[in-house]
Amino acid sequence: xxxxxxxxEFIKIIAKPRSYIGLAALTALIFIILFAMKADGTSxxxxxxxxxxxxxxxxxxxxxxxxxxxxxxxMLIVHIxxxxxxxxxxxxxxxxxxxxxxxxxxxxxxxxxIVLSKFIAGAVYTLILTLWLAFLALVVVKFLxxxxxxxxxxxxxxxxxxxxxxxxxxxxxxxxxxxALLTVSSLSxxxxxxxxxxxxxxxxxxxxxxxxxxxxxxxxxxxxxxxxYLFTTHxxxxxxxxxxxxxxxxxxxxxIILIVHxxxxxxxxxIKFNKKDITS
Amino acid sequence: xxxxxxEVKNLSKKFGNFEAVKDVSFTVHKGDVFGFLGxxxxxKSTTIRCLMSLIKPNSGSIAIFGKDIAAHRQxxxxxxxxxxxxxxxxxxxxxxxxxxxxxxxxxxxxxKKEIQEMLAFVGxxxxxxxxxxxxxxxxxxxxxxxxxxxxxxxLIILDEPTTGLDPQGIIEVRNLILRLKTEQQKxxxxxxxxxxxxxIIANRMVIINKGRxxxxxxxxxxxxxxxxxxxxxxxxxxxxxxxLKTEYPTLEVKHLHGTIIELPVExxxxxxxxxxxxxxxxxxxxxxxxxxxxxxFMKIVQA
Numbered sequence: 001x002x003x004x005x006x007x008x009e010f011i012k013i014i015a016k017p018r019s020y021i022g023l024a025a026l027t028a029l030i031f032i033i034l035f036a037m038k039a040d041g042t043s044x045x046x047x048x049x050x051x052x053x054x055x056x057x058x059x060x061x062x063x064x065x066x067x068x069x070x071x072x073x074x075m076l077i078v079h080i081x082x083x084x085x086x087x088x089x090x091x092x093x094x095x096x097x098x099x100x101x102x103x104x105x106x107x108x109x110x111x112x113x114i115v116l117s118k119f120i121a122g123a124v125y126t127l128i129l130t131l132w133l134a135f136l137a138l139v140v141v142k143f144l145x146x147x148x149x150x151x152x153x154x155x156x157x158x159x160x161x162x163x164x165x166x167x168x169x170x171x172x173x174x175x176x177x178x179x180a181l182l183t184v185s186s187l188s189x190x191x192x193x194x195x196x197x198x199x200x201x202x203x204x205x206x207x208x209x210x211x212x213x214x215x216x217x218x219x220x221x222x223x224x225x226x227x228x229y230l231f232t233t234h235x236x237x238x239x240x241x242x243x244x245x246x247x248x249x250x251x252x253x254x255x256i257i258l259i260v261h262x263x264x265x266x267x268x269x270x271i272k273f274n275k276k277d278i279t280s
Numbered sequence: 281x282x283x284x285x286x287e288v289k290n291l292s293k294k295f296g297n298f299e300a301v302k303d304v305s306f307t308v309h310k311g312d313v314f315g316f317l318g319x320x321x322x323x324k325s326t327t328i329r330c331l332m333s334l335i336k337p338n339s340g341s342i343a344i345f346g347k348d349i350a351a352h353r354q355x356x357x358x359x360x361x362x363x364x365x366x367x368x369x370x371x372x373x374x375x376x377x378x379x380x381x382x383x384x385x386x387x388x389x390x391x392k393k394e395i396q397e398m399l400a401f402v403g404x405x406x407x408x409x410x411x412x413x414x415x416x417x418x419x420x421x422x423x424x425x426x427x428x429x430x431x432x433x434x435l436i437i438l439d440e441p442t443t444g445l446d447p448q449g450i451i452e453v454r455n456l457i458l459r460l461k462t463e464q465q466k467x468x469x470x471x472x473x474x475x476x477x478x479x480i481i482a483n484r485m486v487i488i489n490k491g492r493x494x495x496x497x498x499x500x501x502x503x504x505x506x507x508x509x510x511x512x513x514x515x516x517x518x519x520x521x522x523x524l525k526t527e528y529p530t531l532e533v534k535h536l537h538g539t540i541i542e543l544p545v546e547x548x549x550x551x552x553x554x555x556x557x558x559x560x561x562x563x564x565x566x567x568x569x570x571x572x573x574x575x576x577f578m579k580i581v582q583a
Binding site: 001004005007008011012015016017098099100102103104105106107108109110275277278279 | 295329332333334335336353354355356357358360362364365366367368369370371372373377381382384385386387427
């Protein structure tokens, strides 16, 4: 029954026009970045490399696909959650608003399976969005800008990665990006179980992300104990993979924290939905 | 009676401090078209939502097909079709796709042909590919009935299925419900706030008011009672009461208001009473026999 209802959830997601907003917006954003890089990428790069030009000489195609993919990922990982929440925040509360939740809950399927099938469908949608991002950022960008060694500016300074050393880092980065976005999906589904309209969970998801991001960026000792447990702290963990050497311990910790967040959020949604009186 | 399909005992449900359902009990037997009658806000929908496990009662028990709904929810629901309040569908999907979705989670594999047949049964043939967004309320109601039948359940629960329909739609839905009983031998539970509707469709019923079940029995017994409340508009009220009490000492005659007196009588007694009053030289200006249940129900509604 779980698989049957998951299939139903896919049909609903595919049929909803809002599901395509995410893909369209993502495509548009990436092409805007590409246009900007094509038009004025050299000055953007020189702004980054200028502080090192006294001690280092940069030769070759620095503004290549590998670097632009990194820029895209860095820029969009903050905005994609909204596109995810737009679809997943509607999965339970949208049915309550439409009244179809009554029809659904009177069928011989457990409420736990209703929530799990929505979580799986949300996860697949998130995966599709992540893969689309990966396709545009790696395949299309490399086709347009070529490839080459990659320079990354991080807190420790400038890291130069060999061209052959980049692809696995991106593969792992997109796995972490997927886990981070999946947490956003689980959060909005969880909030959706508490709401009777679509807007509430979408806005609340974004509000929580903004709040956690602000807490994470505030350099105040009172927040130091909670920062490592905020999922937003680990949404940028993919960047660790572009350090040399890679701190796999930190990456593993982020993966575990994101997975635990997903389990807790889906668990809360299941408990809430099971206890809920459907009065809409 | 044999084979109780639904047995509700002492059901109660509170929302905060508001007691929506208080100690409601009733029994639905196999093959019944069971009317669940009560004014708006009486607790009908809350009771039906409890039956379908949409809301959890605070106390009492619900057994459907002899099994407790809380313990055997999925097993029971696989043999129940329902429309609660109003049928809501996915507006962005076609009628066929909606039926496919609900059939799939009802645990049955439904062929396209069966969907077409079901749409034809409810009078929606040729509209299967149309999106629900363009459907009228009556069409959605009929599609809702199709949705309840697709997995061939033995029990159908319809909550106010004619609400919001035009007269033609009401007749169509009523006929559909009657066909469910006659052609498909389904047990149907039907909630309504209209006595006339229950009278036409149901064979048994319960009246619920302010969250309590007031009376339960066969519609024939309750509605077509021989005993009537006869209201007589007469010239001399006091003399008429005296004459009637003298001739019929067991009759409970009372002055209702103005020139109207009221007395409970058997159906056959109406012309006898009329003739008696005329013979006593009374001027009978009007004579209105009212069924006691209707009066009783109206008093409930007005209260």
